[in-house]
Amino acid sequence: MKEESIKNFIEKYKSGTSSLEEEIFLFDSKKVTNSSIQMIFSFIKKNKKEVPQNFNDKMWMSFDKKTKKMNQFRIGLLSTAASIVLLLSIYISNKNELTNSEKEALLIEAKSMFIAKNQKEKNYTIIIQNELVVVYTKHK
């Protein structure tokens, strides 16, 4: 490359209009004579970080493992929650079911209500009854 074009590249570099390719070429070029620019290039080259080989693949493997673990954890958590809900609902439904003695007590209570009704009915005697009128005595 001619010295003229190196000068042009440096001018472009200074004005911030050079492309990345031109800059890489400049950093590696030994034809740069401007000492301050040489120093800047030297600083840049030495501070550049090299990307490790197969970086994306290596990182993906680790990321894939993590996300799979996260999914497994989420599934585990959901199934645990579902199991807890199921157990609770069984427990609550069992709790609401009456014992035999309670059922018996309720039945007796219900029965006594029927007896009371029947007794009440016995206090009245129907004399006439049709679709429109019912005539009955107040007391037997």
Next chain:
Amino acid sequence: MTKLDFKLKVFSLSERLFPMVARMLGTQANTEDAIQEIMMKLWKKRKKLEKHPNIKGFVFLTARNYCIDIIRKKRFLLDELKNYSRIIKSSNETKKIEWEELNIIILKILEEIPEQQKEVFMMRDIDGYEFIEIAAAMQIKIEHTRVLLSRTRKQIGLTLEKTYSYERGIY
């Protein structure tokens, strides 16, 4: 966004993020952990990310913000850069001393430069990013990025010239 889409559109940018994250956070182990964390954050936001008009820009912005958060917590940006420079081995001792001296001088110049200018210079010249990537990460216009970069390059060049002219006795 499926896992495959995420791998192709987002995760594939890990290599591009490496120089910036490594520069900002220091060691390779820190960098790898940070990129994993950044990717996990982005993975959690994958539904929103799918509709984003500039996925690449958003990834760069997220990575930069993440690094800034870490630095704010640890405050070791320039120290780490200095440490990193000290680790670099030179073939001979004189060159090593010269290099360390130059490194310290440029780092001092950079310390004097406004933060935004310094960051644009680092992202372009050290990390090797395109203007569009820097603009997205810094949330500024491409033209403004060029202006800041040009200003920084000229400023460093002039200060270096002054420093070395003074040392050589050329006033």
